Structures are given as structure tokens and as C-alpha cells.
Amino acid sequence: MRIHDQHFRTIWPTQNAVSLIDQTRLPFEFVIVSVTTLAEVCHAIRHMQVRGAPLIGAAAAYGVALGIQSSATETALAAVVQQLIATRPTAVNLAWAAHRMQQQLLAVPEAARASAAWLFAQAIADEDVAQNLAIGQHGKALIAAKASVDAQQTINILTHCNAGWLATVDGGTALAPIYAAHDAGLKVHVWVDETRPRNQGASLTAWELAQHGVPHTVIADNAGGHLMQHGQVDMVIVGADRVTREGDVCNKIGTYLKALAAYDQGVPFYAAVPTPTIDWQVARGADIDIEMRDADEVAYISGQAPDGRWQRVRIIPHESTALNPAFDVTPARLVTGIITECGIFAPAQLHTLGQ
Structure with missing residues (x-):
């Protein structure tokens, strides 16, 4: 979407970090924050800097990527996933994204997991955008039928x-x-x-x-x-x-x-x-x-x-x-x-x- 004539997503990766729009500051301030650790991602989800089921799913995926940068063992990966899932219990996308990341990363050699995690997280984010655009077209048909x-x-x-x-x-x-x-x-x-x-x-x-x-x-x-x-x-x-x-x-x-x-x-x-x-x-x-x-x-x-x-x-x-x-x-x-x-x-x- 466009904010002041500039395109934004709500969350996107930067160099060894993740940028996000701090929704707790809206509507009176438009603030972008950078998170660099798993703990900061968990804080952002728990305190609703990011919220909405699809978005916290994407945030969880990026959280996995941040969380395994120092250790990508199976045990470390499982601990990261559980920490993210514990942040908010109701939205199913969060656990879905974290578990999907876990399954995909376990299929990758341990030495390659840290870099692969960013690619997998980006895929989840891109998939969400494509799904939402399709939802828009299907729903538009309902509105068009009413308007006809x-x-x-x-x-x-x-x-x-x-x-x-x-x-x-x-x-x-x-x-x-x-x-x-x-x-x-x-x-x-x-x-x-x-x-x-x-x-x-x-x-x-x-x-x-x-x-x-x-x-x-x-x-x-x-x-x-x-x-x-x-x-x-x-x-x-x-x-x-x-x-x-x-x-x-x-x-x-x-x-x-x-x-x-x-x-x-x-x-x-x-x-x-x-x-x-x-x-x-x-x-x-x-x-x-x-x-x-x-x-x-x-x-x-x-x-x-x-x-x-x-x-x-x-x-x-x-x-x-x-x-x-x-x-x-x-x-x-x-x-x-x-x-x-x-x-x-x-x-x-x-x-x-x-x-």
C-alpha cells in the first residue's frame, strides 16, 4: 500500500534485521522500527507493534530467521519456535508459520540454515501478499454484484x-x-x-x-x-x-x-x-x-x-x-x-x- 505516495509493506528484511511499522504509534505518528533479535520480535508481537493474524505469522517467520543466526541446531531451532508461539495463543497463522519454518529448515544442512531462513521467511511474506490480492478480487465480485x-x-x-x-x-x-x-x-x-x-x-x-x-x-x-x-x-x-x-x-x-x-x-x-x-x-x-x-x-x-x-x-x-x-x-x-x-x-x- 502507499503512504504519502510511497509504497510500504508492514514488515520487511534489512541487513541482519527486520523493519516494521510500529502500529502502536498510529494514527498520529508513522514510525518504522528495526528489530535485530528474537526477543525484540517477541516483544513486537506481544505488545502489538505488529498485529493481525497474517502479519504476526510473517513476523514469526522473520523471528525464526533472527533467532537462529547464532545457533541453527535442531534444539536451538525448536526453542526459537516455542518462544515465538508462546507470544500470542489465538491466531493460528503464528504457529503455522513458525512450524513451517521449522520443517523447511530441518530439511536443510545445519550450516546453511541461517541463510536459508531469510529466504523461507520472505517466501511466507510474498505468499501472504499474493493470497490477499486474490481475496480482494473474489470479494470485489460480491460488491460488484450488489452494485449492479x-x-x-x-x-x-x-x-x-x-x-x-x-x-x-x-x-x-x-x-x-x-x-x-x-x-x-x-x-x-x-x-x-x-x-x-x-x-x-x-x-x-x-x-x-x-x-x-x-x-x-x-x-x-x-x-x-x-x-x-x-x-x-x-x-x-x-x-x-x-x-x-x-x-x-x-x-x-x-x-x-x-x-x-x-x-x-x-x-x-x-x-x-x-x-x-x-x-x-x-x-x-x-x-x-x-x-x-x-x-x-x-x-x-x-x-x-x-x-x-x-x-x-x-x-x-x-x-x-x-x-x-x-x-x-x-x-x-x-x-x-x-x-x-x-x-x-x-x-x-x-x-x-x-x-
């Missing part, structure tokens, strides 16, 4: 959290169809959930849509159902951190409530995911390990003060406690379709991809 009824109609799409290019290496998942439709001249408008508690919608989705010139409006998380009741949402497209083989969708907390509202109002609800996000080993969403994050993410909110300074303020009483599950599961019965790089599948058909 009235060429002058603006298609209103609601999304939750950030599943744009910032959540991937490039291209995005849920936003990929929107970018493709916008670039093709279709009239689209995006309702952007603020997505408490970390506000990835308000701070990240809105920022990247603005950079791309896509019309959008930020709404409170609780406004989506009201908009659907009044015919102001044509479809919902979200990303996912994990999809089960039966089509249950695990995504940012609050997605389930949007799916319920969409189902009640007859609004199509889609999840856009590359196939590495599908966990073929898990059938039901109830079996997914849901990450519990620091309660301070609920108790405090951060933003830009009138003088331009970044401020963090407490919004709940000091006597109160908070609970912070990071994800919820939308059951397959509420999902209209899964948009993948291979096409669009009803949840009941998803298993055909894994055969």
Missing part, C-alpha cells in the same frame, strides 16, 4: 477491528475487497467500528482507508445494529484470527454481536481469510484458546491531547476491576461465506479446501 442493481448506489460495508493491509504483509483481508472495488471505480463507503478496547478500527482501519482515499465513517461499536435496522449496511466483512474447519470464525471481541445483528436483519456476513488462517485441526470454535489480555487495556484509553501530546487516561473507578478477552467466536450458522484466495465458500463447504 443500481450503478449510482453506494455500497455500505461494515467492518470490525482492523483487517486491512496493516494486519497483513500487504493488501489486507477484509479490506482487500473494498480496496479492489474502490480502485475499480465502484462506489463504496465503510462503517468503521472503533473496536474497543484497543481501538484498532478507529486508529488503524480509519487511517489506512484515509490514506487510500476510501470514503468511511467511524462509529461507536454499539451503533452497528442500529444502522442495520435502518437499511444502512449492505454487507459485513470482517477478518479472522482463526477459522475452524466447520466454519466458526474467531475474530476480535465484539464480532459475534455484529454477526447476530446482521443475521437478524438479513445482512450478509462474510469473513475474509487466507487459507493459513483456517485451522483444520479444530472443528468447533469452543475449542479455540481465547487470549485474555491485560485489564488495563479496558481500564485506560489513549489518544492525542489538544497540545498534540500522547496521553493515557483511566476511564473506570480505581475500585473497579476489568476483564479483557481479546476475541470471540461467531458460529458458522451466522456466517454467509468465507472469502479466501481460492474463492468464496459457505461454512459447510469449507472442508473441501482441506481435502
